[in-house]
Amino acid sequence: MGDFISFLSQNLADFWTYTGFANATPGHIIMILIGLVFIYLAIAKEFEPMLLIPIGFGILIGNIPFNMEAGLQVGIYEEGSVLNILYGGVKSGWYPPLIFLGIGAMTDFSALISNPKLLLIGAAAQFGIFGAYMIALAMGFDPMQAAAIGIIGGADGPTAIFLSSKLAPNLMGAIAVSAYSYMALVPVIQPPIMRLLTGKKERLIKMKAPRAVSHTEKVIFPIVGLLLTCFLVPSGLPLLGMLFFGNLLKESGVTRRLAETARGPLIDTITILLGVTVGASTQASEFLTLDSVKIFALGALSFVIATASGVLFVKLFNLFLRKDNKINPLIGNSGVSAVPDSARISQTVGLEYDPTNYLLMHAMGPNVAGVIGSAVAAGILLGFLI
Amino acid sequence: MNNSIRKYIYICMSVFLGLTFASCNSSDSKGESKLVINEVLVNNVANFQDDYGQHSGWIEIFNKSYGSANLAGCYIKVSSQAGDTSSYFIPKGDVLTVVKPRQHTLFWADGQPNRGTFHINCVLDTIGSNWIGLYDSGKKLLDSITVPAKTLGRDMSWARVSDAANEWEAKGKEESSYVTPSTNNQTLDKNVKMDKFQEHDKNGFGMAISAMCVVFSGLIILYILFKNIGKVSIYLSKRNAMKAKGVTCEKEAKEKKLGEAQGEVIAAISMALHELQNGDHDYEETVLTITRVKRSYSPWSSKIYSLRETPNRK
Structure with missing residues (x-):
């Protein structure tokens, strides 16, 4: 009987070593708290719930403590585990192009086609990427890591994941979480900068109503856009190719089913997998480092630079435009490609100053130009550094 | 099609084709x-x-x-x-x-x-x-x-x-x-490219300038192209509207704003945005709309063909 009891107690003691309670570290607790904050922000504040819920829950999944030496094959970094297999799409960079396919299939480029000069705002906002790149270099990161961190300023999660998987795979978790977190925090980050950099008169500028865009123009746009951007930056092909392909599916009018799948079930599936695996990749042992803290600081800075450069560029651009053709600088923030959140911010802030001034349609132009711009910028960085 | 539009199209096409052909590297294509x-x-x-x-x-x-x-x-x-x-x-x-x-x-x-x-x-x-x-x-x-x-x-x-x-x-x-x-x-x-950047561009200024130039030039070309495509499109829609309304005089077409988006359309979009912005549905309007749903018959979706019939006991 005594033997049996000692056998049972030995068994229970062994079992205890496998539990999360026995293996928890302060790092795990911190990460679980961060995950809970993400979930809170998504549910209570409705900050990008489609992203923050999967990422937040992913953080919880990735930070359940377990005995790493037991070979349970449950961790995201353990080869052959289910999470590791799902993480393959992030690591090898094939989730982001599929997300871009869906984005292309749901994006209406009409605002941009009707007023193509808005493309330049999308280009100007990319300075956030290169501003952050310079600061990251000054902070001691090497050029490849700095480029991967800088892309956070593009405010484009899939592009950030794609580029960091190629240039700095070891920093990918922190970069992805940082990019998505700040995209969700766009309503908090951007308005103060917009208010700070614009005058009262400028905020009241009413832009000319966009003209109606013909079906032919909408069909030509993805074809010409692809040929032109990819001839210039072939390294952006996976992202730009899928973005414009998705858009052609939408605009051709004859592939409705394919477009609906791309912008519906496909992008939803990939968003779930991407969100949860990116979240799970923040395993405390790999994630809680000084570099991650630096990346978060740089990410915030890059968003600030991108927003400011977009707004300031519009102000500069206005100096060369006719009086009746001026652009409201409040749409400058939407040059960062957080679609459609940053355009929505332009609309909200614009309405605060003039309840009859609807900027959403105009802001969508630089917003989608930002998507193209950040994918081009990612292609340039890849081309320069690999 | 008037001459200036035709000129734009020719210029755009020749610039793109010229760039493409000029940069073709025949020795690499074998x-x-x-x-x-x-x-x-x-x-x-x-x-x-x-x-x-x-x-x-x-x-x-x-x-x-x-x-x-x-x-x-x-x-x-x-x-x-x-x-x-x-x-x-x-x-x-x-x-x-x-x-x-x-x-x-x-x-x-x-x-x-x-x-x-x-x-x-x-x-x-x-x-x-x-x-x-x-x-x-x-x-x-x-x-x-x-x-x-x-x-x-x-x-x-x-x-x-x-x-x-x-x-x-x-x-x-x-x-x-x-x-x-x-x-x-x-x-x-070693990574030759990265070392070059580390040696010649320690603060990243060169990368920022050159990359921003490429981003801008790409999007400027796209802007020029679509500005001209837009002009062609406006011209064509105006021409079609003139044809449909039987207007032959350019001046008259301009006065009637043919081919331009009508104010009503813009008003409708603004109204929809306004509705969306202020449409918190805490209290529903409790108006029921009954619409007749019409489903056309197709053997592909017919239950008769997709369900097995109950066997008859004899």
Whole structure:
């Protein structure tokens, strides 16, 4: 009987070593708290719930403590585990192009086609990427890591994941979480900068109503856009190719089913997998480092630079435009490609100053130009550094 | 179509085509082989040895592409004298003949093909020159090289300067240039591009300027193109509207704002946005709308065809 009891107690003691309670570290607790904050922000504040819920829950999944030496094959970094297999799409960079396919299939480029000069705002906002790149270099990161961190300023999660998987795979978790977190925090980050950099008169500028865009123009746009951007930056092909392909599916009018799948079930599936695996990749042992803290600081800075450069560029651009053709600088923030959140911010802030001034349609132009711009910028960085 | 629009179209098309053709590189577009002979060692005395512990001459094949390439069914031909060419058929059915992207495979020239797929049926001439050719299964020459006579000493190889490069050199004479069987001819122990940036662009200013220039130039070209496409489109829609309304005078069309979006459309969009902005549905309007749903019959969705009928008991 005594033997049996000692056998049972030995068994229970062994079992205890496998539990999360026995293996928890302060790092795990911190990460679980961060995950809970993400979930809170998504549910209570409705900050990008489609992203923050999967990422937040992913953080919880990735930070359940377990005995790493037991070979349970449950961790995201353990080869052959289910999470590791799902993480393959992030690591090898094939989730982001599929997300871009869906984005292309749901994006209406009409605002941009009707007023193509808005493309330049999308280009100007990319300075956030290169501003952050310079600061990251000054902070001691090497050029490849700095480029991967800088892309956070593009405010484009899939592009950030794609580029960091190629240039700095070891920093990918922190970069992805940082990019998505700040995209969700766009309503908090951007308005103060917009208010700070614009005058009262400028905020009241009413832009000319966009003209109606013909079906032919909408069909030509993805074809010409692809040929032109990819001839210039072939390294952006996976992202730009899928973005414009998705858009052609939408605009051709004859592939409705394919477009609906791309912008519906496909992008939803990939968003779930991407969100949860990116979240799970923040395993405390790999994630809680000084570099991650630096990346978060740089990410915030890059968003600030991108927003400011977009707004300031519009102000500069206005100096060369006719009086009746001026652009409201409040749409400058939407040059960062957080679609459609940053355009929505332009609309909200614009309405605060003039309840009859609807900027959403105009802001969508630089917003989608930002998507193209950040994918081009990612292609340039890849081309320069690999 | 008026002249200015036609001019725009011609300019845009000619700029794009001109740029494309001017930058075409015809020398790169020829159908080059993925597989090349990369390094040859003729006189192996104390160099790399095979699985049998033998020192024999070897031929290294390199897959220069970024996709796998299969050597099965290919031929390696060796000739040390004119008219005396031996041919080795690389057997099919060996998975090891698939060369991974940017990887190497070594063939032992020991004259003993019974030792395995990678042992060819001839030996290399250590005195005279050796011509080696790699052919595909259709006996089309993929690559060939003549290893010069008397240039190479013991355990020296004749190799491309770097993998798949056009220039060849003798390796193994000095310590700095070593023989590299089954591995890169030039060991990359640093990231050249990154080092260049670290050396010349420590603060990242150069990268920022050049990358922003590329981003801007790409989007400026797109802007110019779509500005002109827009002009063409406006012209066409105006022309169609004039045709439909039977207006022939340009002035009249301008007065009637033909081809332009009507104010009502913009008002409707603004109204919809306003509704969306203020449409918090805390209190529903409790208005029921009943619309007749019409479903057209199709045998593809018919339950009669997709469900099994209940068997009849007789």
